[in-house]
Amino acid sequence: MxxxxxxxxxxxxxxxxxxxxxxxxxxVICATLLTSEAVQIDNIPDIADVNNLxxxxxxIGVKVVKNSANSYTFKAESIDFDYMHSAExxxxxxxxxxxxxxxxxxLARFGEALIPKPGGDKIGRRRLDTHFDGLIKLGADFSxxxxxxxxxxxxxxxxxxxxxLDEASVTGTANIIMAAVLAEGTTTxxxxxxxxxxxxxxxxxxxxxxxxxxxxxxxxxINGVKSLSGCHHxxxxxxxxxxxxxGMAAMTASEITIKNVSIKNLGLIPDVFRKLGxxxxxxxxxxxxxxxxxxxxxxxxxxxxxxxxxAPWPGLTPDLLSVMLVVATKAKGSVxxxxxxxxxxxxxxxxxxxxxxKIILCDPHRATIIGLGDDFHLRASTMSSPDIRAGIALLxxxxxxxxxxxxxxxxxxxxxYERIDERLNAxxxxxxxx
Numbered sequence: 001m002x003x004x005x006x007x008x009x010x011x012x013x014x015x016x017x018x019x020x021x022x023x024x025x026x027x028v029i030c031a032t033l034l035t036s037e038a039v040q041i042d043n044i045p046d047i048a049d050v051n052n053l054x055x056x057x058x059x060i061g062v063k064v065v066k067n068s069a070n071s072y073t074f075k076a077e078s079i080d081f082d083y084m085h086s087a088e089x090x091x092x093x094x095x096x097x098x099x100x101x102x103x104x105x106x107l108a109r110f111g112e113a114l115i116p117k118p119g120g121d122k123i124g125r126r127r128l129d130t131h132f133d134g135l136i137k138l139g140a141d142f143s144x145x146x147x148x149x150x151x152x153x154x155x156x157x158x159x160x161x162x163x164x165l166d167e168a169s170v171t172g173t174a175n176i177i178m179a180a181v182l183a184e185g186t187t188t189x190x191x192x193x194x195x196x197x198x199x200x201x202x203x204x205x206x207x208x209x210x211x212x213x214x215x216x217x218x219x220x221x222i223n224g225v226k227s228l229s230g231c232h233h234x235x236x237x238x239x240x241x242x243x244x245x246x247g248m249a250a251m252t253a254s255e256i257t258i259k260n261v262s263i264k265n266l267g268l269i270p271d272v273f274r275k276l277g278x279x280x281x282x283x284x285x286x287x288x289x290x291x292x293x294x295x296x297x298x299x300x301x302x303x304x305x306x307x308x309x310x311a312p313w314p315g316l317t318p319d320l321l322s323v324m325l326v327v328a329t330k331a332k333g334s335v336x337x338x339x340x341x342x343x344x345x346x347x348x349x350x351x352x353x354x355x356x357x358k359i360i361l362c363d364p365h366r367a368t369i370i371g372l373g374d375d376f377h378l379r380a381s382t383m384s385s386p387d388i389r390a391g392i393a394l395l396x397x398x399x400x401x402x403x404x405x406x407x408x409x410x411x412x413x414x415x416x417y418e419r420i421d422e423r424l425n426a427x428x429x430x431x432x433x434x
Contacts, residue, residue: 003408004421007430008380008401011291012254014427018242018261019045019418020070020235024197026098027174028204028233029053032062032074033105034178035208037230042071044235048415052096059092060084075230079110090116094149100128101171103153104178107140111156117149130165130172137163138176138183160185160224168193168218168312174201181210183224192220195313196265200236207231237262240319241417242287243269244392247323248424249289250278251330251400256427258287268316272308274298276324277331294374297333305368309338318342322393325349325369329357330400332373338366348390351383352397377402384408388416395420399429 020043029050032039044050046069054072058064061080065073083089093099094116106113117128132142132153140155160183165172173193178201180187192198194216202215208231211223242261249256250273263285270280270287277295281288297306310318318341328335329352339345343364353359355378358370380403385391391413398405407413410433413420421431 001408002410002414003406003434004395004398004410004413005432005434006395006398006405006407008378008398008403008405010399010428010430011252012249012256012424012427012429015257015259016245016423016427017259018237018245019047021045021197021238022047022049022240022416023170023195024200024235025050026053027101027171027197027201028235029057029074030098030101030105030174031178031201031204032057033076033079033102034109034182034205035228035230036075036077038073038075039208039230040067040071040073040232042232042234044070044072045238046070046418048411049096049098052092053098056089056092056096056099059089079106081110081112084114090150094118100131101175101178103131103151104135104175107135107153107155108158108179108182112154113152115151117151128172130167130169131175134163134165134172134176134189135179137161138179138187140179158183160187160222162188163190165189165191167191170195170198173198177201177205177212177220177222180222181205181212181224181228182226183222185224187222187224189220189222190218192218193312194218196236196239204231204233207233236265239266239269239317240389242266243273243320244323244396244417246270246273246278246280246287246289247327247393248396248399250276250292250295250327251396253291253293254289254427255291256289257283258289260285261287263287267314269320272316272324273327275306275308276327276335277333278327295327295331296373297328297331297335297371299333305334305336307336307338310340318345319389321345322348322389323396325367326352326393326397328369328371329359329378329397330373330376331371334368334370336366336368340365345387345390348386348394351381351394352378354383355379355381355397355401379403380405382406382408385410385412388412392417392420395431399424
């Protein structure tokens with residue numbers, strides 16, 4: 001198990017470019033199974049979760065060519081279903097949350113799909129009902145082997161229909177879209193997720209020949225086609241990494257420029273950081289954060305405590321609440337962080353409390369942070385990363401703390417952040433990988 005040793009108190013300076021978006025990469029790589037032709041995808045992040053998915057596709061028979069460090073070509077002429085029934089496949093796919101998005105395209109093109117219950121972050125329940133309910137509405141047969149935790153889906157003649165999703169699940173919407181593009185007739189998906197990465201998936205599929213209307217809204221209309229062709233697709237910058245860098249600059253009083261962030265696809269992220277008192281300037285498609293010794297949390301007009309909560313797009317992504325919570329410990333004022341989607345994601349705050357932060361964990365979904373401003377400095381600590389987003393939040397805390405901290409289980413951070421230690425050290429951080 002790898003660890004980071006972080007010498008706190010060093011300011012960052014310079015420019016940094018965000019990696020390709022992890023969540024988009026997992027979707028569009030799975031979508032390559034929808035055609036027998038070559039699909040080239042650029043700006044793929046070199047991170048554990050994505051690399052494991054690429055390896056899994058190669059194992060099931062997809063021809064994978066690495067064009068450069070962040071560019072691959074995929075050609076799924078056929079699939080090895082014998083391998084998909086092997087213990088090795090069960091082990092590899094169950095350790096990867098993104099493997100669930102193999103179901104939609106495999107079902108649509110080959111008429112069957114088998115997937116073990118996927119793993120990933122330990123952040124609470126992440127049910128899959130929306131995925132399978134949608135596929136069943138398209139005409140698929142579904143069964144679950146509880147003893148072996150295996151999902152089986154089959155259906156040779158999927159037919160379009162109207163469906164109202166019970167939740168705007170991003171991965172659920174992606175799975176249903178990928179199944180519907182090859183289904184017979186018209187599929188209407190209401191309460192669809194409309195995050196930029198879903199929009200990117202839809203744009204890639206339309207380039208491949210799919211007929212999708214309503215992209216960017218929560219009402220999608222998909223007219224099924226007989227087959228899809230190859231394409232060339234480029235992944236967006238990762239909005240979560242952009243937000244993480246904003247948080248790092250604020251916590252370490254650093255002056256940095258985040259390059260090529262795709263401003264129009266960041267949604268509320270810059271504005272929410274401004275509510276925490278972080279100054280940032282948009283310059284073209286870059287974000288400049290000046291060095292700030294003091295930050296002050298805003299209050300509502302009537303003087304009541306600020307609340308920051310996650311919500312489906314165009315609301316605030318839940319993946320950045322951990323970072324914003326850490327930033328609030330340095331700011332002057334109080335804020336309530338409300339994590340609605342996952343009931344275990346705030347449990348990492350006990351590690352921040354050990355570092356001296358003033359935090360009240362109200363319940364599994366809510367935490368109140370009392371920021372003491374420049375009268376307060378986190379102290380160094382030894383801790384372990386429970387998941388990707390808590391891991392980066394703890395790294396930010398350690399970078400701003402007085403003394404030397406150690407973070408164990410950084411494999412969790414590597415799942416979502418490409419060479420994060422090397423890139424931050426190039427800006428002046430002092431992070432050693434053990």
